[in-house]
Amino acid sequence: MMAISNIIPLFVAISLLGAFIISIIGKRLKWLPDLMGSLTTLVLLGLSFITMRIVATQGILVYSVGSWKLPIGIVLVLDGLTVFMLITVNLIAFFISIYSISYMNRFTSKWKFYTLFLLMVAGMNGVVVTGDIFNLFVFLEIASVASYALVAFGTERHELEAAFKYTVMSTVGSLFILLGIVFLYSYTSTLNMADMANVLAQKGMSNIVIMVSILFIMGFGLKAALVPFHAWLPDAHPSAPAPISAMLSGVLIKSLGIYTLCRFFYNIIGINSSFSSILMILGTLSMVIGVFLAIGQWDFKRLLAYHSISQIGYVILGIGLGTPLGIIGGLFHLFNHSVFKALLFLNSGAVEYATGTRDLQKMGGLMTKMPITGTTTLIASMSIAGIPPFNGFWSKLIIIIACVQANRLGYAFWAVLASILTLASFMKVMKYAFFGKLRDKWNKVEEVPVFMKFAMIILALICVVGGVLLIPNINEVFLKPASDVLLEGTKYADIVFKGIQ
C-alpha cells in the first residue's frame, strides 16, 4: 500500500504510544502494564528483523518526515549500522521486559516503571534512527532523563545519592554536547548530518572543528563512561533495580555513547590519525583501569559495573583502530557485551531476589539450590573472560589480531593482560557465590520464577551460539553492512543524497 520506508518512524511511534497508554490506564488495570510492555518490545523486535532483510536487499533507506525535502527537513536514515544497533537494543529490551514481569513485583507502582522503561526505549531507538543532529540531541535527552528517574526508582538512601551524582554528571555531559552542536551549526549553517559532512569536506580542517571534536569526545565520552569520565558508573549501575542495571549497562551506554561517537568521527568529521590515537589511548586506559579496580570488589553488582568500563574500552580500542578487521571486532564485541552483561546483571538480580544480599562474602554454594541461575552465570562468566567456544572469545580474538596486524603491539599486550585479569575476577565470583559449601541460612532458598528463568536461558543460548555470526553467509547480513558504513567515511553523505527519491 505505501512505500516500504514508512516502517522507520514506527520505531519511535510505537514505543511512545505504549508508554502513554500505560500511563493513562495502567493504574486501574493491573495486568495491562506487563502485557503492554512485553507486546510493544516484541513488535519492535519483529520490525527490526524486517529492517535487516530490507537493508540486505535494497540498500540504504532514507525517509523525510512530513515530506520536507533535504536539507531543510528532518530525515530518518536506515543503513547497516542503524540496523545493527536496532537489533541489539530491541533484543535486550524484550528479554528485560519479560524478566521484570516477576522481578518488579516487590515495588509498589509497576505502571510507572513500564512508562519510564518504554520512554527510554523510544529515546534509544530515536537516537539510532535519526539523521539530523538536533533531533539526535532531543532523543538523547529523552533517554537520559528517563534513566535518571529509573535509577532512583526504589528511593532508598544509596539509590538517591547515586541518582543525584549520575544526573549532575550526565547533565554536564549534555551541556558539552549542546555547546558542540552550537559551534558546528555556526560554522556550517546546516543541521542535517549528510549536508554537514559535505560542507566540512569542502571547508577543510580548522580550529573550530578541532574544538568541536574535543567537546564531543568529552560529552559523548561521559555518556559512554570512558576513563576519565567514568566516575558515575560504579555508583549508578549497582543502585538501580536489576533489570534497569542490565538495560543501562547493556544498551544505554552503547547506544548513547559509542554509536554517536562512531557517527560523528567516521561519517561527519572524517577520521584521521590523531583522532584514532586519542580513541585508542582512551580505550586502553578504560580497559586496564576498569579491570584493576574490579578485582578488589566484594559487591557483586559493583564488580560487574567496573567490568562494564573495561569491556567498553575493548570496543573503543577496536573501533579506534580504523582497519576493517578492527571495526568488525569492535562492533561484534559491542553486541556480545550487550548480551552477556545483561545476562550477568539479570543473574545478580535473581540471586538478590532469592537471598536478599549482594555481598559475595556472605554467599556460598548456591549452585545446588539454584541450578539454572548458576549455570547461566557460568556460561556468561566464561563468555566475558574469553574462553572458547563462547562468543566473547571470538570478538576478543579478532580485536587482538587486528591490533597485531596494524603493528600496534603495545595495545595488544594490554588487551591480553586485561583479559587474563577478567578471567581471574570471574573465577573469584563463581567460587564465592556458587561453588563451595552451602551455608545454613541459605537452606530454604529456591529457584526464581518462570519469567526470569525464561529470559536468562534464552540469553545464555545466544551466548553459546554467538560465534555463528562470523560465518560468511550470516556475516554479510549482520556485521558487514555495519562496518561498511563506518569504513566509507564521509561518502555517507553522497549515499544519503542519492537515497532521496
Place this chain on the structure above:
Amino acid sequence: MSKEHDKGMSLIVKVITRLTVGLILLFGIYIVLHGHVSPGGGFAGGVIIALSFVNLMLAYGKDVALKKISKSAMSFFESTGALLFLSIALLGFTGGYFFLNFISKGEPFRLFSAGIIPLCNIAISLKVGAGLFAIFVVLVLLKFEWEKKE
C-alpha cells in the same frame, strides 16, 4: 511545611486574585490559539495556563485549588495531550508521510489556517500545563516520612 498554605494569604491578595485569575487563563488560551500567527504557541501558552492555577493555589490554599482540578484529572489531561499529539502525527500517514500537514492550509495570517499546527499547539499546551501544575503540586505537598507520623 504545608500548614501555612492551608489558610491562604491575606484579604487583599485574595480579592485581586479573584479578579485576575480568569483573565490570566484567558490570556494563556489566546496565546495558544494564535500560535501560528504571532509569537507564542503551545509551550508558552501552556506555562501561562499552569501559572493561573498556581496563582489560585498560592492565594487560597491547596483545598480550593485541588477542588477545581483534582490530581487524577491532571494526570489524565497530561497523557491525553501526549496521545493527541501522537495521533495527529500518525494520521499524517493518510497523506503518505509521517507528520504531514494534511489539513488544507487556507490563506496566511488568518486564524483558521496552517493545517495541523493549531491542533498540535492545543495538544502541547494541555500536556505542558497539566505537567507543570502537577510538578508544582507534588513538590509543595510532599509529606516527609517523619511528618506523616504526627
Place this chain on the structure above:
Amino acid sequence: MIIYLLCLMLFCCGLYCILRKRNIIKIILGIIIAEYAVNLFFILVAYRMGGRSPILSSGVEIVNMVDPLPQALVLTSIVIGLATTALLVALAMRIYEKYGTFDITKIKELKG
C-alpha cells in the same frame, strides 16, 4: 566577539558552581546557570547585522531578518532544562528526607 566571550564566561561560572560548592541547592543553581548560558550563546549566534525579528505580518515586506532556526531549537532546549531541573529538585528533597542534610560532604555512603 566580546559578547561571545562573556557568554562563555557565564558558562564557566556555572561550571565552577557545580564543581566547588558544597550545598546541593547551589549545585542545582550552577546547572541552571550553565544551561542558560548555552541557550543564550545559541541565540547570539543567530544574529545578523541590522536584522529584525523573524515574524511575518500582513503588509510587511521580507527584508533582512535574523536567523529563526536557533530560536525554535532553544525553545526545545529550555523545555529539556525544565524537566531536568524538576527531577533534580525532587531528588534533592528526597535526599533531605533520608539523610537530614544538604551538605554533599556528608552524603558519601557509596565508596570503593
